[in-house]
Amino acid sequence: MVLKRIEIFGFKSFPDKTVVEFPSGITGIVGPNGSGKSNISDAIRWVLGEQSAKSLRGEKMEDVIFAGTAKRPPLGFAEVNLTFENTRRIFPLEFSEVSIGRRLYRSGESSYLLNKQECRLRDIQDLLMDSGIGKRTHAIIEQGKVEEIITAKPEQRRLLIEEAA
Amino acid sequence: MVLKRIEIFGFKSFPDKTVVEFPSGITGIVGPNGSGKSNISDAIRWVLGEQSAKSLRGEKMEDVIFAGTAKRPPLGFAEVNLTFENTRRIFPLEFSEVSIGRRLYRSGESSYLLNKQECRLRDIQDLLMDSGIGKRTHAIIEQGKVEEIITAKPEQRRLLIEEAA
Amino acid sequence: TVRLFRETFEAVNMNFGLLFNRLFSGRQGQEGTAELILLDPANPLESGVDIIARPPGKKPQSISLLSGGEKAMTAIALLFSVFLVRPSPFAVLDELDAPLDEANVERYTQILKEFSQRSQFIVMTHNKRTMEAAETLYGVSMPEKGVSRILGVQLTDVDTVAEAAG
Amino acid sequence: TVRLFRETFEAVNMNFGLLFNRLFSGRQGQEGTAELILLDPANPLESGVDIIARPPGKKPQSISLLSGGEKAMTAIALLFSVFLVRPSPFAVLDELDAPLDEANVERYTQILKEFSQRSQFIVMTHNKRTMEAAETLYGVSMPEKGVSRILGVQLTDVDTVAEAAG
Ligand SMILES: Nc1ncnc2c1ncn2[C@@H]1O[C@H](COP(=O)(O)OP(=O)(O)OP(=O)(O)O)[C@@H](O)[C@H]1O
Numbered sequence: 001m002v003l004k005r006i007e008i009f010g011f012k013s014f015p016d017k018t019v020v021e022f023p024s025g026i027t028g029i030v031g032p033n034g035s036g037k038s039n040i041s042d043a044i045r046w047v048l049g050e051q052s053a054k055s056l057r058g059e060k061m062e063d064v065i066f067a068g069t070a071k072r073p074p075l076g077f078a079e080v081n082l083t084f085e086n087t088r089r090i091f092p093l094e095f096s097e098v099s100i101g102r103r104l105y106r107s108g109e110s111s112y113l114l115n116k117q118e119c120r121l122r123d124i125q126d127l128l129m130d131s132g133i134g135k136r137t138h139a140i141i142e143q144g145k146v147e148e149i150i151t152a153k154p155e156q157r158r159l160l161i162e163e164a165a
Numbered sequence: 166m167v168l169k170r171i172e173i174f175g176f177k178s179f180p181d182k183t184v185v186e187f188p189s190g191i192t193g194i195v196g197p198n199g200s201g202k203s204n205i206s207d208a209i210r211w212v213l214g215e216q217s218a219k220s221l222r223g224e225k226m227e228d229v230i231f232a233g234t235a236k237r238p239p240l241g242f243a244e245v246n247l248t249f250e251n252t253r254r255i256f257p258l259e260f261s262e263v264s265i266g267r268r269l270y271r272s273g274e275s276s277y278l279l280n281k282q283e284c285r286l287r288d289i290q291d292l293l294m295d296s297g298i299g300k301r302t303h304a305i306i307e308q309g310k311v312e313e314i315i316t317a318k319p320e321q322r323r324l325l326i327e328e329a330a
Numbered sequence: 331t332v333r334l335f336r337e338t339f340e341a342v343n344m345n346f347g348l349l350f351n352r353l354f355s356g357r358q359g360q361e362g363t364a365e366l367i368l369l370d371p372a373n374p375l376e377s378g379v380d381i382i383a384r385p386p387g388k389k390p391q392s393i394s395l396l397s398g399g400e401k402a403m404t405a406i407a408l409l410f411s412v413f414l415v416r417p418s419p420f421a422v423l424d425e426l427d428a429p430l431d432e433a434n435v436e437r438y439t440q441i442l443k444e445f446s447q448r449s450q451f452i453v454m455t456h457n458k459r460t461m462e463a464a465e466t467l468y469g470v471s472m473p474e475k476g477v478s479r480i481l482g483v484q485l486t487d488v489d490t491v492a493e494a495a496g
Numbered sequence: 497t498v499r500l501f502r503e504t505f506e507a508v509n510m511n512f513g514l515l516f517n518r519l520f521s522g523r524q525g526q527e528g529t530a531e532l533i534l535l536d537p538a539n540p541l542e543s544g545v546d547i548i549a550r551p552p553g554k555k556p557q558s559i560s561l562l563s564g565g566e567k568a569m570t571a572i573a574l575l576f577s578v579f580l581v582r583p584s585p586f587a588v589l590d591e592l593d594a595p596l597d598e599a600n601v602e603r604y605t606q607i608l609k610e611f612s613q614r615s616q617f618i619v620m621t622h623n624k625r626t627m628e629a630a631e632t633l634y635g636v637s638m639p640e641k642g643v644s645r646i647l648g649v650q651l652t653d654v655d656t657v658a659e660a661a662g
C-alpha cells in the first residue's frame with residue numbers, strides 16, 4: 001500500500017475538510033451524478049501538480065476553489081494533501097510517511113507543501129519522478145477519456161510507450 | 166407511427182438480409198458490446214443520405230460494406246431500405262408507403278432508390294426536407310455524442326436552433 | 331429571418347428551463363437555472379449560442395465543471411427542448427443513458443415515455459430501466475461471430491441472456 | 497535510447513496481444529489479434545504508434561469501426577499492458593466500465609482484482625459488479641446541496657440508497 005489518505009479542504013465541492021483513507025486493493029467510490037466522485041480524482045491530479053485548468057474541467061485555476069452554494073459563501077482558498085506510505089523508501093526521505101500538499105488562494109497566490117513545509121513545485125515534481133509515480137498519464141484515467149488512447153494521434157500513443165520506458 | 170421498417174443487407178455486420186419492424190412508441194435495441202446495435206443507427210443515417218464516412222466510424226465509405234468474417238467472404242455491395250408510413254401524406258407522393266433506399270458497390274458506384282426506382286440523392290434530400298425529417302441532426306444521437314452539444318462551440322449550438330427554426 | 335430565429339430561440343429557451351428542472355428535480359423555490367444566451371444579441375442571425383446550467387442549490391459556474399451525468403442530463407434537456415419546438419416523427423438515441431445513475435435514468439425514461447406518445451423512439455441501451463420503459467425490445471446478438479442477428483425479445487429473455495453471458 | 501524504447505515497445509506489445517484475448521475471451525484457435533505497429537520502424541525514436549485490434553472471429557478493419565464497448569475493452573487492454581511493464585503504485589480509474597455490457601464488466605473486474613494484488617486501485621463507478629469487486633466502498637453524496645460528503649458504505653447500503661433515489 002502506497003497511498004494512505006487524502007485530505008480535501010475547499011477544493012471544488014468539498015468546503016468541509018474531508019479525509020479519505022485508502023486501504024490496499026480496490027477502493028470503489030460510488031454515488032449519484034454530480035455528488036463529487038470525479039472531483040476526488042481531480043483533487044489527486046491537482047495535488048500531484050496538474051497545471052492545466054482545462055484538464056480539471058475549469059476555465060481558470062481559480063475554478064477549483066469552492067465557489068459557494070445557494071446557502072454557503074465561497075471560500076478563499078483550496079487545499080489538498082496526499083499522504084504516502086514511505087516505509088519502503090519509495091521517496092528518498094527519512095520519513096515513514098510523506099505528505100504532498102498544494103494550496104491555491106483566490107489572489108492566484110499558491111504554495112506547495114512537503115510534510116507541511118513550503119517548497120517549490122519543482123521539488124514535488126522531482127520527488128514524484130524519482131518515486132515512479134511521476135508524470136504517469138496512464139495511472140489516472142479521467143471520466144470519458146478511456147477511448148482517447150484508441151482515437152489518439154500516433155504521436156500521442158507513442159508518448160504512452162515512452163513514459164513506460 | 167411514421168417509420169415502418171428497415172431492411173439491411175450487406176451493411177456493416179449484417180451480411181444476411183435483416184428486416185426490423187418499427188412499432189409506435191419506444192423500441193429498445195439491446196445486446197452485448199459489438200453485436201450490431203449502433204450499426205442499425207448507422208444504417209438509418211446512411212440511407213437518409215449521410216455523406217461522411219468518418220461520421221459512420223469508417224475511413225472510406227466502402228468500409229460500410231460487409232467485410233467478411235473469419236468464416237465468410239466479404240460482400241460486393243451494401244443496401245439499406247427504410248420504409249415510411251405515408252397515409253397522412255408527410256411525403257407529397259401518391260403512395261401509402263414510401264421506401265427510401267441506398268446501395269453502394271465496392272467499385273464506388275452507388276445508387277439511391279425511391280420505392281425501388283433509381284433516383285438521384287437530390288430527390289431523396291428534397292423529399293426528406295419537405296417532410297420534416299430533413300437534415301435534423303438532433304433526431305439521431307450517436308453513441309458518446311450527447312455531451313457534444315454542451316462542449317460544442319457557440320456557432321455549432323446555433324445550428325441546432327437554426328434547424329428547428 | 332430574424333423574427334423566426336428569435337421566436338424559435340425563445341421557445342426552445344422556455345422549454346429548456348422547464349425541462350432542466352424536471353430532469354434535475356428542481357422543486358418549487360429550490361429550482362435550478364438553465365438558459366441559452368445569445369453571445370451577440372445585436373446580431374442574432376450570426377450570433378453564437380452559449381449555455382448557462384445551474385443545478386438546484388448549486389452556484390452558477392461554467393458548464394465545463396458539471397459532472398459527466400449532469401452534462402448528459404443538460405444535453406438531454408436541450409435536445410428535448412428543441413424537439414418540443416420542432417418534433418421529429420422519430421428519433422434514434424444511442425446509449426444516451428450511459429453516464430446516468432439510476433434515479434436519473436428513471437427521470438430520463440419518464441420524459442421518453444411522454445414524448446413517445448407522438449413520436450417513435452428507437453433507443454440502444456444496456457440499462458434495465460430503459461428496457462422496462464420500452465414497449466418493444468429487439469435483441470441483437472452474434473451467434474455466428476461477426477454476423478449480427480436480430481430477434482424480438484422479452485425483458486425476461488434479456489435477464490437470462492445477461493446472466494448466461496456473465 | 498533506441499534499445500530501451502524497443503524493449504519497452506516489445507514488452508507492451510506482448511502483453512497487449514495476451515490481455516486483449518483475455519478481455520475478448522479469445523479461445524485457443526479462435527483468437528483475436530491486437531498489436532501495436534511502429535509507423536516508421538526505421539526511425540523508432542520519432543515514429544508514431546498505430547493500433548491493430550481484431551476481435552475473435554472478425555476481420556481486421558480500422559479500429560474506428562469497433563463498437564463503443566469494444567474500443568473501451570481495447571483501451572483497457574492497452575493501458576493494463578503498459579501497467580504490467582511499468583506498474584504504478586496506484587491508479588485512479590473514473591467510470592472505465594461505463595460503456596461495457598455485464599459480461600465485459602465481469603472480465604474487466606477480474607483483471608482489476610489480479611492487478612490490485614500489487615497496486616492500489618481507486619475506481620469511480622455506477623456499476624454493481626464493479627462495486628462487488630471492491631474491498632472497500634466509499635459513498636459520496638450531497639445531503640446539503642452542492643456540498644460533498646463521504647461515508648464508508650456497504651454494498652447493501654448502496655442498494656438501499658439507489659432504490660430510495662429511484
Ligand atoms: N469550485 C467549485 N465549487 C463548488 N462546486 C463545484 C466546484 N467545482 C465543481 N463543483 C461541482 O461539482 C459537481 C461535479 O462533481 P463530480 O464531477 O465529482 O460528480 P460525479 O460524482 O463524478 O458525477 P458523475 O457520476 O455524473 O460523473 C458539479 O455539480 C459542480 O457544480
Ligand SMILES: Nc1ncnc2c1ncn2[C@@H]1O[C@H](COP(=O)(O)OP(=O)(O)OP(=O)(O)O)[C@@H](O)[C@H]1O
Nearest residue numbers: 177198199200201202203204230231232563564565
Ligand atoms: N463493414 C463491416 N463488415 C463487418 N463487420 C463490421 C463492419 N463494420 C463494422 N463491423 C463490426 O460491427 C461491430 C460494431 O458494431 P456496433 O457498433 O453496432 O456494436 P454495438 O452493439 O453498438 O456495441 P456497444 O454496446 O459496444 O456500443 C464491430 O465489431 C465491427 O467490427
Ligand SMILES: [Mg+2]
Nearest residue numbers: 038143397398
Ligand atoms: Mg464523474
Ligand SMILES: [Mg+2]
Nearest residue numbers: 203308563564
Ligand atoms: Mg454501440
